[in-house]
Amino acid sequence: MDFTPKQRVRAALKAPSSDLQRLCEENTTQVLDLLYVARRSSELGAPLKQAVWSLLEKNMRVLCAASSLGWDAKKKHAEMFHRFSRFILVFQGPEPLAENLVAFSMFRFENEEEYCVLYCYELQVNEEMRGMGIGRCLMNVLECIGSEWRMQKLMLTVLKANKNAVKFYATVGFQIDVSSPTNFGYKEDYEILSRVLEEEDFDFEEAPPNTNH
């Protein structure tokens, strides 16, 4: 039996962090003494939330404030720590302590139009740790998680002015998504990118009551 995109998202939302943690461990290499940890928003303590927020603010505040997205700290904070937000946190050292946080990704399982997707809201690596493969590794983990819960795409939004991120996403295999404003002739300052996880023609309409005819 197959499942509709809505059913898949409902199932993924229930997945315990321990299941995501297993995929982190199977799909990361033990280099640079890095620890990858999967948590739900509700499983982050106050110090970790603060460390996540500080890294995000340091990397993104100025860029977002200058864009159409803007920087509304209250709204952004609520989005970040929404109950459906999930995190892959990267620590340098053996302990998942706030002071050891060097990178993270925040994502959610969602329905986007007719699709079920793993939407990557944030990918943040602290400046001193960039260019070491952490961003690629995080995207790889997200891909494995998305595939495991049978999401159809891995999606994200990137500001065109964020040239480094645009190059990074192209390098790790993202393309402009069909839903991106560019495809409708709009000149927005952001692009929606995606990577297909499951190639399938979906037709989930209810079968007619009598399928013998």
Ligand SMILES: CC(C)(COP(=O)(O)OP(=O)(O)OC[C@H]1O[C@@H](n2cnc3c(N)ncnc32)[C@H](O)[C@@H]1OP(=O)(O)O)[C@@H](O)C(=O)NCCC(=O)NCCS
């Ligand atoms: C974008 C970002 C996440 C990339 O993470 P990273 O850990 O530095 O990237 P990696 O080291 O894993 O690089 C992976 C590949 O992308 C390429 N790449 C990364 N940054 C690049 C850049 N600025 N220009 C060109 N290529 C780049 C690398 O060369 C590498 O290619 P290779 O594996 O073939 O050698 C990181 O720079 C970052 O956190 N930036 C600030 C926050 C941000 O803009 N986040 C994205 C918001 S949408």
